Amino acid sequence: MFLKRIRFFILLGLVASSQAQCSAARSLGTQSDFQNIHAGNSFSYFHFLLGELEGLGGNNELALEHYLVAGQFDTTSSTIRLKQAEQMLGLSRVTEAKRLLEGIKDLDTPEFYLLSGRVSALEMDLDTAVVSIDRALTLYEKQKDPSKIRETILMKVALLSDSRRFKDAIKTLQSFLKNEPDDEIAYYFLGKIYSMIEEKEKSKAAYSKALELRPQFATAAKALGLQYEVEGNLPNAIQTYQQALKSAQADLPLRQKLANLFLATENFAGALEHLRFLASADPEDLYLQLKTALVHFKLEQLEEAEGILKRLVGKQNISQDRVNFYLAALYEERGNFELAANHYKKVGLESEYFLDSRIQMAFLYGEKLHKFDRVPAVFNEAINQRPSMKELYLGLASFYESQNNLSNAILTMSRANEKIQGNEAVLFALGTYLDKHGQSDEGIIRMKEVLAINPNHAHAMNHIGYVYAEKKVNQDEAEKLLLKAVQIEPNNAFIVDSLGWLYHQKGDFKKAKEVLEKAVQLKKDEGIIMEHLADVYFKLGLHDLALKMYQQVVNVSSDEQVPSGPDQERRQRIRQKIAGLERNPF
Helix, strand or coil: CHHHHCHHHHHHHHHHHHCCCHHHHHCCCCHHHHHHHHHHCHHHHHHHHHHHHHHHCCCHHHHHHHHHHHHHHCCCCHHHHHHHHHHHHHCCCHHHHHHHHHCCCCCCCHHHHHHHHHHHHHCCCHHHHHHHHHHHHHHHHHHCCHHHHHHHHHHHHHHHHHCCCHHHHHHHHHHHHHHCCCCHHHHHHHHHHHHHCCCHHHHHHHHHHHHHHCCCCHHHHHHHHHHHHHCCCHHHHHHHHHHHHHCCCCCHHHHHHHHHHHHHCCCHHHHHHHHHHHHHHCCCCHHHHHHHHHHHHHCCCHHHHHHHHHHHCCCCCCCHHHHHHHHHHHHHHHCCHHHHHHHHHCCCCCCCCHHHHHHHHHHHHHHHCCCCCHHHHHHHHHHHHCCCCHHHHHHHHHHHHHCCCHHHHHHHHHHHHHHCCCCHHHHHHHHHHHHHCCCHHHHHHHHHHHHHHCCCCHHHHHHHHHHHHHHCCCHHHHHHHHHHHHHHCCCCHHHHHHHHHHHHHHCCHHHHHHHHHHHHHHCCCCHHHHHHHHHHHHHCCCHHHHHHHHHHHHHCCCHHHCCCCHHHHHHHHHHHHHHHHHHCCC
16 A cells, blocks of 8 residues: 555655666665674674675565574674664565664664654655654765765655645755756656646656756656647657657557557557567567557558458457458458458457448448349348347438338338337438328328427427428428527528528518528538529519529539439429529519
């Protein structure tokens, strides 16, 4: 638990280690202490040296054993007891270390107070720890030992930060930096503290200063990069992380971060460099290989992508649904539509890619392979497997509509309504197809069912209002619905057009003109809206404007671009209106 709480205390040790200062700081005893041990007992001195060697090698258990043996041969040496306490703290034996220190009387050395401060810190008595550190600092200042003074000040800053005395920590660092303006570690900790109190600009300035003093300071570069990343400045984050990477080439988390940032900024070539490095470092990471394949795909390096994806086929530790889906997308990109469809079919029904795979598979059979009989088979098989997926019914109904088979579109959505009851998207589509099939009253019923589920469904309101406007029935109800729909979606040109057309049908041509002019502004090249406005101009006697607007409708698309059906019929109708105006301009 305490390891999580004294973050700065631990961080200080990590940074100091990166500066190769640990070996210089490990030996607590002075040269005279060693001489006294040597003079007092050679066995004690021998085990003391062995303890030093094991301690320098990071073997705290063996180091402590040797210091304990040395203490048996020399029961009076404070230096040995301090070493014992130091190793006990390293092994988290805080109570024993504290007992040892309490047994040392009349010892006024900075090393004693440093260890006492560590004990207090590990017991979470941070205020007492700071008092002990201050005492050690005073003694080091008397000894005029710059390296020890620096180390102790940074330790004090760590303790102040952990006790949330941030102002005191900043003041301590700033005072130190007045005398040592080139200390990059101090600037790093200053940036860390400013970050904790959310003074982001000061934090970035401190990290930047640390990097200015030592450009290869990877820890500071990563901290600064994170600041940029959090604030959304991804280019600066990338640049800073790349600076960190110069002195930390093997830092895999840093490379992963860079790869993700390059992907986020769609710099796929930049991402690929780091993904390749990561993949070579961990060839067993199959998802990393998959990500690399997808980046190759984005870069249109299809052979490289296919090679990786094929190697992933059949691998147990990666989703085969994902592999098959992306292989299908790759073959589709290459124009091998049959093979693409086969791989889409391999995506399992429980997969997150199931829906997309079936929709895309149906698209390939219909639009690319022209095997139109296969499209309903694909959708119906998928519907039988996942009958609650409304998108499958919508896709099949849309296909039937494209084949001018509205009867089957209605049957499909009726089937959906039985399986997925009370779904507004299903009911809306069913109502739309019923209306297109000439069953407008049935369509209205479905749209009202939509509104019973969602009273703010603007498109259902628009449908009812427009049908009523066309039939010149229930006009007050239509106006109420359309006004609400416009309020919900004021920039929807088709809804605004419906309201304007309703006013035309009611004979309120001035209101109709005002509303329809707005609709045309919202969607300038929509023929039906333009025709409605031209009709209103004609009714108001604005024949020049009407003629101009009718001509614009005709010019929206050429005859070749307009298929047979309602659009072609509208063009013929408008040409007749134009001819009439040209014959009788007034």
